[in-house]
Amino acid sequence: MSAAAPKKILLGVSGSIAAYKACEIVRALVKGGAEVRCMATPNGARFVSTLALATLSRSPVAVGMFVDPSLWDMAHISLAAWAQRIAVAPASASIISRLARGDASGVIESVVLAARCPVALAPAMDAEMWQHPATQANVEQLRKYGYEIWGPEHGELASGRVGLGRMMEPEEIARRLLA
Numbered sequence: 555m556s557a558a559a560p561k562k563i564l565l566g567v568s569g570s571i572a573a574y575k576a577c578e579i580v581r582a583l584v585k586g587g588a589e590v591r592c593m594a595t596p597n598g599a600r601f602v603s604t605l606a607l608a609t610l611s612r613s614p615v616a617v618g619m620f621v622d623p624s625l626w627d628m629a630h631i632s633l634a635a636w637a638q639r640i641a642v643a644p645a646s647a648s649i650i651s652r653l654a655r656g657d658a659s660g661v662i663e664s665v666v667l668a669a670r671c672p673v674a675l676a677p678a679m680d681a682e683m684w685q686h687p688a689t690q691a692n693v694e695q696l697r698k699y700g701y702e703i704w705g706p707e708h709g710e711l712a713s714g715r716v717g718l719g720r721m722m723e724p725e726e727i728a729r730r731l732l733a
């Protein structure tokens with residue numbers, strides 16, 4: 555009997571300080587036998603090296619909207635068709651807002667709009683940003699679209715304060731994606 559085909563997991567990284575933890579997610583996914591590809595917002599790529607993501611995932615990283623066509627033929631469509639699971643981790647308040655209103659201005663947003671596979675978002679932000687009614691309304695809208703919202707968790711935040719806004723632990727995100 556042949557081994558099961560590796561799961562195709564697409565990870566989107568947006569502009570949160572937690573973006574460096576995306577490397578740990580990718581590493582755990584690859585270790586778990588998945589085929590991984592990454593995409594990032596331009597701001598996400600300021601927080602984590604696309605070289606690190608590309609090296610760990612063994613695949614180029616799609617950044618922004620206008621991805622080099624020699625990497626993927628229309629990345630926003632081909633990545634959406636390729637993926638069996640999509641996670642945006644970390645998901646910034648800003649990308650949560652854009653996804654809630656169907657904004658297709660970036661590669662992550664366009665891929666999520668075009669995708670037919672399960673989508674999960676792992677928010678990461680300051681506790682006040684998370685609790686703001688605008689963010690909560692956006693999250694509620696995303697839940698209505700059928701996206702899973704993983705976290706955030708209570709704990710130490712980048713500011714040094716403690717509150718609700720910390721991204722779910724990378725190992726747990728990877729475990730859920732591999733499940």
Ligand SMILES: Cc1cc2nc3c(=O)[nH]c(=O)nc-3n(C[C@H](O)[C@H](O)[C@H](O)COP(=O)(O)O)c2cc1C
Pocket residue numbers: 567568569570571572595596597598645646647648649678679680683
């Ligand atoms: C040092 C620093 C840390 C930040 N951390 C977060 C964060 O954890 N969560 C968040 O939602 N925004 C955070 N921001 C703000 C976002 O980077 C900003 O809203 C950005 O426009 C998000 O872009 P994107 O959603 O297109 O990636 C941070 C900004 C700076 C300068």
